[in-house]
Amino acid sequence: MNTLKVYRLLSTLICLTLALALTIGSVSASPMRQGETDFAAIDAYITEQMNNLGIPGMALGIVQGDQIVHLQGFGVADSSGRVVTPQTPFHIGSVTKSFTALAVMQLVEAGKIDLDAPVQEYLPWFELADKEASAKITVRNLLNQTSGISTKDGDRFWTSQQGLEEHVRGLNEIQLTQPVAKTWQYSNLNYSIAGLVVEKVSRQPYADYVTQHIFEPLDMRHSYASRAPALADGLAVGHHYMFGHAFEREYAVPLPGVPGGGLIASVEDMTHYAIAQLSDGRYGDTSILSAQGIAELHAPAISTGGEEHYAMGWNVTTLDGIPLVLHTGDIGNFHSIAVLMPDHGSGFILLANASGFEQLRQVDAIAGGVFNLLNGKAPAPVSVPINVRFLYWAVTVTPLLMILGIAFSWRFWRSKRVGHILLIVLLYGGIALLWLFLVPQLIESPFSSIRFIHPELAYAVLASAVLGIGWSIYTAMNLMTRRSK
Incomplete structure (x- = not known):
């Protein structure tokens, strides 16, 4: 797990x-x-x-x-x-x-709702990207979280300025990530529709x-x-x-x-x-x-x-x-x-x-x-899981470590060999891309929602991406300039 x-x-x-x-x-x-x-x-x-x-x-x-x-x-x-x-x-x-x-x-x-009736019976215009699958989603699927709508798509509402109906009417580009009625996927969007x-x-x-x-x-x-x-x-x-x-x-x-x-x-x-x-x-x-x-x-x-x-x-x-x-x-x-x-x-x-x-x-x-x-037992001690704490501090401290690394590399730039410079490009670029794509996947939420709910994580990821990709590009360009001389 x-x-x-x-x-x-x-x-x-x-x-x-x-x-x-x-x-x-x-x-x-x-x-x-x-x-x-x-x-x-x-x-x-x-x-x-x-x-x-x-x-x-x-x-x-x-x-x-x-x-x-x-x-x-x-x-x-x-x-x-x-x-x-x-x-x-x-x-x-x-x-x-x-x-x-x-x-x-x-x-x-x-007598006004049938749990096994399609959502379209009550919202005739309801439609996701897959029209055929949309017609199969029932009210029961919404309540059981088996519509096929993903956790990530379910969190897109956090930055919405729309009303409830306007938001649901705008779901026609949402792709199902599982077949209807087959798999549980926790999604807030199911309950918005309900x-x-x-x-x-x-x-x-x-x-x-x-x-x-x-x-x-x-x-x-x-x-x-x-x-x-x-x-x-x-x-x-x-x-x-x-x-x-x-x-x-x-x-x-x-x-x-x-x-x-x-x-x-x-x-x-x-x-x-x-x-x-x-x-x-x-x-x-x-x-x-x-x-x-x-x-x-x-x-x-x-x-x-x-x-x-x-x-x-x-x-x-x-x-x-x-x-x-x-x-x-x-x-x-x-x-x-x-x-x-x-x-x-x-x-x-x-x-x-x-x-x-x-x-x-x-x-x-x-x-x-x-x-x-x-139930007559002693309570367990409460603490933050070590893996959660590690991820949090690893993400938030990365920009500072990158700045220190850039300052150190800049100081000794002229003495760096080609292999060392390539390592810097791979390291900084790799970390930037890792955080940029991995964090939203781990939290299973779009980046816009992470920025709203966990702003310090979002801005740390953005800072890491800018520093990592920017320094990698600068380093690569300097390497090409050095080799052309």
């Missing part, structure tokens, strides 16, 4: 983190029971890890059955020192996908539909589908890690990305949502979906590797005999994870107002510790 393919493998990595956590300690795992759970120990663990990792703020919610058994905010929401509370709104990133899948399933139960289907069928904007049919019935009073009202309600400020430090960085998810990763919610509201997911669609006296509908949302549909499967907006796996339904979310300055344990009737939500290339998995690792503590 290549752990550097961050976005596509995010769900698998959290599963592996939890699996590692389950192997630590000698106490047998048992279902969480409210009277036996040491919530103070969980809070102390999160506080310690948050401080060690430099995460400004976090929020935790734990549910058992149809009850919220624990809510806690940690740290600060912004630089003013405003404390995080259970009511503080956070961006939840790709956990949004389960909301979009729920919206689709509500319309299925209303969100537009919700709009067209319900005749409501996506934001209005989710607010009216999910947020309001579940009494989610601090949840939003757009940024402006969330800011008025005290939205936490996002932070992006660069060079080991968290810096405030604020931006809105572009409209085409909202159905796949743009919702905002407090941890208290997310516990209402978790209860409905664990209670056959019911929260209190309200039902947002039938038991059969919830079961279909959680049903494993396509393998993502090993024992992990993707359902509809959820990842499904079994660890140490415990079935899990979960999803993570990340937008570059916020991170979230929702974990459901259906057989135990319990689950938890963990939100953070920080993220970054190195820190992408740290909140997930803390979630692994919470999982352990809920």
Whole structure:
């Protein structure tokens, strides 16, 4: 498994983190029971890890059955020192996908959508580069991430200034990278299209539909589908890690990305949502979906590797005999994870107002510790994987090393032999091309999106390319001049 393919493998990595956590300690795992759970120990663990990792703020919610058994905010929401509370709104990133899948399933139960009908039945103009394949893509394929649209193409929305429909109408040059319905490929674009289907069928904007049919019935009073009202309600400020430090960085998810990763919610509201997911669609006296509908949302549909499967907006796996339904979310300055344990009737939500290339998995690792503590085991230590740290610093330090190398070569230029000069050309040019083409492939995202989400990596790659290719050309030209004399 290549752990550097961050976005596509995010769900698998959290599963592996939890699996590692389950192997630590000698106490047998048992279902969480409210009277036996040491919530103070969980809070102390999160506080310690948050401080060690430099995460400004976090929020935790734990549910058992149809009850919220624990809510806690940690740290600060912004630089003013405003404390995080259970009511503080956070961006939840790709956990949004389960909301979009729920919206689709509500319309299925209303008789307005057929999961196995082609997308073109609801969006007659829908078309990718392959017209024949486009006609085969069903609503179910979108929710199961089996449309054939790649992870990389799914991230193109980050720099979009378009509305949702305009963006989807502009997909006619997108090439499928896998046959329809055959292979799982995590792609935000699948959920953009599904969100537009919700709009067209319900005749409501996506934001209005989710607010009216999910947020309001579940009494989610601090949840939003757009940024402006969330800011008025005290939205936490996002932070992006660069060079080991968290810096405030604020931006809105572009409209085409909202159905796949743009919702905002407090941890208290997310516990209402978790209860409905664990209670056959019911929260209190309200039902947002039938038991059969919830079961279909959680049903494993396509393998993502090993024992992990993707359902509809959820990842499904079994660890140490415990079935899990979960999803993570990340937008570059916020991170979230929702974990459901259906057989135990319990689950938890963990939100953070920080993220970054190195820190992408740290909140997930803390979630692994919470999982352990809920099941009577010691939490695993949290650290950045060495290969991720190596890649990050190798890319960001390369421009500086190139400048030092150029300065050294310039100083002793006249004494260089032809073979040495050729080596410089190959070395600098090779490194420049390696970073320029390898980094987008490892992250599986277009360069424009990397520049938006991880700007320090993007500019380091660009600087390396300019320095490497420029110095190689200059060196080669000087070599030709020297040989012509």
